[in-house]
Amino acid sequence: MRTAFYISDGTAITSEVFGHALLSLFPVQFNHKTIPFVETEEHAYKVLEQISESFQDSGERPLVFYTIVNVEIRKIIARSVGINYNFLDQFVAPLEKVLGIPSKPEKHRTHSIHETTYDIRIEAVNYALANDDGANLKDYAEADIILVGVSRSGKTPTSLYLALQYGIKAANYPFTEEDMGDMLRLPPGLRRFKDKLFGLTIEAQRLHQIRSERRANSRYASLQQCRMELREVENLYRKEKIPFLNSTRYSIEEISAKILAETGLQRRKY
Amino acid sequence: MRTAFYISDGTAITSEVFGHALLSLFPVQFNHKTIPFVETEEHAYKVLEQISESFQDSGERPLVFYTIVNVEIRKIIARSVGINYNFLDQFVAPLEKVLGIPSKPEKHRTHSIHETTYDIRIEAVNYALANDDGANLKDYAEADIILVGVSRSGKTPTSLYLALQYGIKAANYPFTEEDMGDMLRLPPGLRRFKDKLFGLTIEAQRLHQIRSERRANSRYASLQQCRMELREVENLYRKEKIPFLNSTRYSIEEISAKILAETGLQRRKY
Numbered sequence: 001m002r003t004a005f006y007i008s009d010g011t012a013i014t015s016e017v018f019g020h021a022l023l024s025l026f027p028v029q030f031n032h033k034t035i036p037f038v039e040t041e042e043h044a045y046k047v048l049e050q051i052s053e054s055f056q057d058s059g060e061r062p063l064v065f066y067t068i069v070n071v072e073i074r075k076i077i078a079r080s081v082g083i084n085y086n087f088l089d090q091f092v093a094p095l096e097k098v099l100g101i102p103s104k105p106e107k108h109r110t111h112s113i114h115e116t117t118y119d120i121r122i123e124a125v126n127y128a129l130a131n132d133d134g135a136n137l138k139d140y141a142e143a144d145i146i147l148v149g150v151s152r153s154g155k156t157p158t159s160l161y162l163a164l165q166y167g168i169k170a171a172n173y174p175f176t177e178e179d180m181g182d183m184l185r186l187p188p189g190l191r192r193f194k195d196k197l198f199g200l201t202i203e204a205q206r207l208h209q210i211r212s213e214r215r216a217n218s219r220y221a222s223l224q225q226c227r228m229e230l231r232e233v234e235n236l237y238r239k240e241k242i243p244f245l246n247s248t249r250y251s252i253e254e255i256s257a258k259i260l261a262e263t264g265l266q267r268r269k270y
Numbered sequence: 271m272r273t274a275f276y277i278s279d280g281t282a283i284t285s286e287v288f289g290h291a292l293l294s295l296f297p298v299q300f301n302h303k304t305i306p307f308v309e310t311e312e313h314a315y316k317v318l319e320q321i322s323e324s325f326q327d328s329g330e331r332p333l334v335f336y337t338i339v340n341v342e343i344r345k346i347i348a349r350s351v352g353i354n355y356n357f358l359d360q361f362v363a364p365l366e367k368v369l370g371i372p373s374k375p376e377k378h379r380t381h382s383i384h385e386t387t388y389d390i391r392i393e394a395v396n397y398a399l400a401n402d403d404g405a406n407l408k409d410y411a412e413a414d415i416i417l418v419g420v421s422r423s424g425k426t427p428t429s430l431y432l433a434l435q436y437g438i439k440a441a442n443y444p445f446t447e448e449d450m451g452d453m454l455r456l457p458p459g460l461r462r463f464k465d466k467l468f469g470l471t472i473e474a475q476r477l478h479q480i481r482s483e484r485r486a487n488s489r490y491a492s493l494q495q496c497r498m499e500l501r502e503v504e505n506l507y508r509k510e511k512i513p514f515l516n517s518t519r520y521s522i523e524e525i526s527a528k529i530l531a532e533t534g535l536q537r538r539k540y
Contacts, residue, residue: 002369010524011523011524011526011527013523013527014287014288017283017284017287017288018284018287018288018357020380021284021358021380022358022362022365025358025362025373025374025375026365026366026369026371026373026374027371028369028371032537035531036527036531037527037528037531061368063365063368067291087288087361088295091292091357092292092295095296095333096296098331098333098353099298101296101297101298103295104295104296104297110290110291110294111521111523112520112521112523112524113519113520113521113524118521122427122522125427126426126427129402129426132399156395156396156399157392157396157434160395160430160434161434164431164434249383250383251381251383252392252434253281253382254280254381254382256281257281257282257283257304257306257307258306258307260304261305261306261307267302267304
């Protein structure tokens with residue numbers, strides 16, 4: 001199998017995202033190998049050896065995706081026996097022309113603690129954890145968004161993703177059977193913050209499957225119970241005009257991007 | 271201020287990461303605008319209008335970073351008045367040549383629920399939450415890694431990042447004063463899993479500052495207490511040969527990448 005290397009003097013996240021996006025266009029399996037923090041010439045030479053070995057072992061020239069700020073180290077990696085994609089570089093000169101100023105590369109500017117919004121993201125993670133699962137209604141005034149939905153409809157991972165990636169303070173509140181009685185009504189603690197509510201729903205069959213992995217053969221996991229709860233929350237969303245989306249076919253990345261697009265909430269990661 | 275648009279018929283995460291990496295090379299502020307899920311021609315034409323308006327408002331041609339699988343929609347966006355960076359496209363033909371097969375673009379292949387490892391990542395998030403803060407020593411057999419360190423040294427956000435991004439099951443255990451007594455010893459529940467331990471430490475001054483935001487003027491936050499706890503854990507790491515890193519100057523992205531590089535743990539996101 002051909003190896004794809006992702007190499008950087010930083011985290012290599014940029015190389016990974018670019019390389020994955022490119023390789024995902026091809027119906028082929030690769031062996032993926034990330035080498036971050038290549039910060040010395042000695043380390044760079046070791047990486048060259050790894051690339052050569054991979055070529056010898058597989059008989060296929062490795063693909064090498066790299067972004068390296070240090071010029072000396074970049075020159076070393078550029079000599080590898082692999083097929084080299086220094087994909088940022090060719091965009092730099094044209095962009096210098098457009099902006100009318102020279103580029104000023106600095107190590108660790110992306111994905112580092114020097115991002116101006118780093119502390120905001122960490123604070124948002126702490127907020128999401130403290131306000132997970134309806135834990136803390138009194139802090140909802142601080143929330144950017146409050147995700148609501150039945151147990152296991154995707155609220156918690158989405159809250160964490162919004163916090164980690166975008167610095168958004170997302171609380172989440174689970175509607176439980178106790179909230180339902182005859183008919184689900186919006187709890188008073190939530191009604192005060194109605195403008196911040198965003199609903200998640202999910203197909204009953206999928207919810208049944210997810211809950212069964214947790215508590216097999218329970219009433220909680222039964223298809224009948226899942227159907228009842230979902231009917232109640234969807235009725236509530238419609239009645240109260242709470243925007244909502246069905247998470248069944250979406251990843252947390254997709255759910256998060258859709259929520260931001262629909263609510264107009266601003267990313268805080270720049 | 272010039273606007274940078276990030277446009278896609280998927281989440282636009284790839285466009286964002288590429289665009290940010292490129293723009294971070296320039297000491298200039300931009301107005302960032304992400305438009306994901308442009309899936310219809312009608313929507314694409316609306317986007318063209320937004321780009322035009324931004325040009326009119328600021329007098330500066332917007333930068334437009336886009337990755338769009340649908341050919342018709344891509345053609346529409348390519349007509350924008352902005353400076354267009356369809357940055358994946360120019361790499362596709364050369365890569366087809368290298369691989370000897372045609373590309374086969376499919377919508378939503380990256381950052382979607384169709385990733386083969388999606389369920390692993392969600393399971394890892396649930397694991398990280400259930401095993402946060404020493405909550406659940408009995409599940410450590412399942413852990414890929416157990417982060418240890420004093421309160422507020424970065425364990426929890428790092429565990430969540432490892433889970434969300436890489437599908438790694440990371441538990442975390444806080445050493446508290448109760449563990450310390452005369453001298454910090456490794457609790458028996460952890461000793462059994464010594465090979466999985468990875469230590470975090472942090473500069474005392476920074477820890478003092480973080481803890482003071484939480485509980486100002488407490489003994490917990492005092493510089494003296496922070497120094498004592500850090501001395502104890504660092505002694506323990508050295509004595510027990512637990513690999514560790516000082517998180518003071520690193521983001522969670524950097525800490526996570528360093529942990530993976532040092533431990534050899536494999537990313538599960540492909």
